[in-house]
Amino acid sequence: KFMKGELSWGSWYDHVKGYWMEREKKNILYLFYEDMKENPRREVERIMRYLDLSLSDEVISQIVELTSFKNMKDNPMANYSCIPSPVFDQSISPFMRKGEVGDWKNHFNPEQTKIFDEDYEKQMKDVNIPFRSLI
Template identity: 75%
Template sequence: MSEGGNTSYTDSIQRAAIERFPLINVRGVPLMNYIANNFDSIWDFTPDPSDLLIATYPKSGTTWTQEIVDLLLHNGDAEICRRAPMTERIPLLEIFAPPPIPSGLELLSKMDPPRVIKTHLPFQLVPPGFWENKCKAIYVARNARDNLASYYHFDRMNKSQPDPGPWEGYIHKFMRGELSWGSWYEHVKGYWKEREERNILYLFYEDMKENPRREVERIMRYLELSLADDVIGRIVALTSFESMKDNPMANYTFIPERVFVHSISPFMRKGEVGDWTNHFTPEQLRMFEEDYEKQMNEFDIPFRTNI
């Protein structure tokens, strides 16, 4: 996309009335009011069978996975994958915001299948057309401790989400599922339960950090692609945290500062496994782990909090 296209997109955000939007429950899941008020049209969305869904709880490696997929689909061509900001290349299905910002549905309506579509919706809120049409879906999960820490800093810098308040209170909001897109626990469990029946490729952030080439190849095989070894190596390099942090089409610096205040916390902050150790006090960790065991005791999902 031309520079003019990029400017038009950011200009629309500049002109919109941005505020910290309140949350409204949709079938028990708190969503930002613009999303909640338009949920019927989101639920009615019918994807093409060739469309691919990338689903995550926020701050679980979403942008990383999007960039990997885009590069795989374009044979590792970095220039093609800088054709537009990530929000335009792979729209967030459910996003609605004040005019003139285009909704995810508007952006998707202007794209020809096969499309790659992003969502943070928990499994039960994903439009049923994805499963009826047997679309492929990739889910990425991140361990709760790191996910909590990353989401906290994102909510600090994202002026459209509810004010996170202090860290010690945010922990309780996370445990109770009182954040945008709801409960982390229900999110990761929902897709885990359905992964085999729905042919969902369920990935772990920690595995991607530990051996990115192995996980890129897993995604490639799931997409039924076959790329040369040197192309895979190039994709791994282009999707390293350092490379993506310097990529203006992926690092969200294209979102105006009045919405994403990178001086508070950059969108791409650390990208580490184990950063949670810099946040939890011993007492907070004991409390969190007690609650975690209660919420996850019937599920043996192999999360790792360090690698």
């Protein structure tokens, strides 16, 4: 379903490509999960600058803590556990697993990885998004 775009919110590829291609023309801040995992404070400060805000170190630290993977995994508004199972069945695959960069490799066998890589290459050929799989 993921590769076919048969998700409640539509195609992941279309979503990501659309925002990436508009990022220079519109008021869009593009964040990467790997960057947030690598240095959450830096990314919160980046958001703060983007929004032209000035926050105290204490408030920034609170934001970093409240947006940590552990806290968000326990928050129904962030982990999507409040969404009915006919729309998003978390018994098949929870929205939030471990919060580790590259953990997808533990869920794909070599054949699935090959199929996904080929589909990704085809779907994303027109964009050059600097995704990282390691930090």
